[in-house]
Amino acid sequence: MTEHIVKSYEQELMILDTKIGQMGGLAEQLVAESFSALESHNPKRAAATVASDSTIDRLHRELEEQVIVMIARRQPMANDLRHIISVLKVAGELERIGDLAKNIAKRALAISGENHPKGLLTGLGHMVELAARQLKDVLDAYAARDAQRALNVWHQDEKLDAVYNSVFRELLTYMMEDPRNIGLCTHLLFVAKNLERIGDHSTNIAETVTYVASGQMPEGDRPKYDLTSSTLVSPET
């Protein structure tokens, strides 16, 4: 790309938004690919996914540098300042999502040799669908500066939490039925937790979109339905 000696303020903002779009696209791809690698017992695919997280990290660093330079030089006010700070926040969330997806791919590598019972993966597959949909919706909302769409994503997170609660119990029950399952199920538990965290990061991005659009955070507590921290499944005697 040809470098202009004097970039207009608008052009610099456009570069920021484009980089967020790039990071977002990569994050979406990583989430989907990491789970496909898990489902298909494909260690090569999993390894490739682990490697691509570094691109997201690089974009994050570049964005941080650019934002700091912009704030120093342009001294933006009001809306412009909110916009630029929000770019930093969203980039941070996307970088975390990339790391969580990379972790899923690592676990896919770890269990690629084992045979998973089909039933366990449908629950996780359901979670991936929901998490991927949330991420796509919130990134579309960010691009369009649409606070209403972002609010919908914020509310959607309870669906993901509900499936997570159910999958958590299912995995615990499975482990109790046969201790030989414990190794596999522990990895799957982490995968489920990572997917739930990805959903949470998407809702953080949604809060940022609302903040940029209206100058206020969404009202009230985010609906949280994650009950796993108090879930105990006792063996049937």
Add this chain to the structure above:
Amino acid sequence: MALRQPTSYSAAMDRETEIAPDRILPIVAGATVLVLGVLTAGYLSGTSIPLLILLASFAGGILGWMTARAQVHTTENRSLVPPMRADAVDHSTLNLLSKLELPGILLDESQRVLAHNRAARDLFPAIADGQPLALVSRNPELHQAIEHARQTGHSASAEMTERLPFDRRLVVSAAPITSMGPILLQFRDTSEAARLAQLRSDFIANASHELRTPLASIRGFIETLQGPARADEAARQRFLGIMDVQAQRMNRILDDLLSLSRIEMRAHLHPETVVEVRDIVSETVRGLDPLARSENATITLEMTDQPCRVHGERDELSQVVQNLVHNAIKYGRHGGKVEVCVRRGLSPLTRRDSVEIAVRDDGPGIAREHLPRLTERFYRVDAARSREKGGTGLGLAIVKHILNRHRGELEIESEIGRGSTFTVVLAAVREDDAA
């Protein structure tokens, strides 16, 4: 918030943002006042001091007004976007692009859409000239191909995979028109072939897994009938009966899997025809009377007087009602009641004018932890009971996929001991809309 449209501006404004205008003007104005003051001081006596003060405040007023106007000017700058060069897309190029059958997009050097054709809009409904490509699509494979084309100056192609809102595979080619100039993107949709391959492998995996058990059971009985039970007439009758049940079950599983595959193949095609939901529901419920009677269940039907028209396919919506009512009969109380209700109104779920179909049973109910999982394929709350009732585990998955295609929602409510309610929510077609 509307996207900013490119407007013309002068190049001088670009330079202005480098040198803050609100610092230059006060200096100039201050210097002018000083000079004036020195000049007049020589000509006037002490009685002119009020006159001097008046002159100074007047100058200060002008100063303030000029500074304020300069600041407004600077803020106005912020909303302007550098325009695309007027010479970048001439009329014949636009004409050529519009005649292309394949989706085509022309990009400028800063990765913005210069022009696009109808087919491209079908592919990316949110596309508009002047937008950065990153707003149109975030797909990393697409951006890599463009980057590659720019760096090498040659055409680059890539395969783009998208999963939302539905599975799609595109082959994109990025061709630089001139070096350092615009880039032409062309897309070829290869989803059909990829979808077919995916469904085939899914079908084989599911079929082989789910059919294994009943098949093993049948083979077991065949072995027994050929061996130990060869002469046992009573055992023969019983075993043949069980084998028949298992075979029927395999048939149902295959039917359901084929149904599901067929629906998934068309998941991306939104139904165009408009149908009246009340007709579909009443017809389907009437068809289930014999089953209800055999299970000693009563089906009641309650329908609103308002019209309930939606975009949909008759057969598929009928299947949805059939599966839900069938489940209610199967898993409800023996001798229980199934209430089917068709409503029109503002849905609390979708916050839109909707048609709702609610199916309620007074059976044992479903525990909360199972509710979000019910539409997953082969998910069983109680595996033994499901098999005993002849369930395939696919009924709700089929409902979910049909509703996805219809852009509808399924809401599930249940309480242990009180029964369950399954509600289908579809966007209503307003009376004043053209059918």
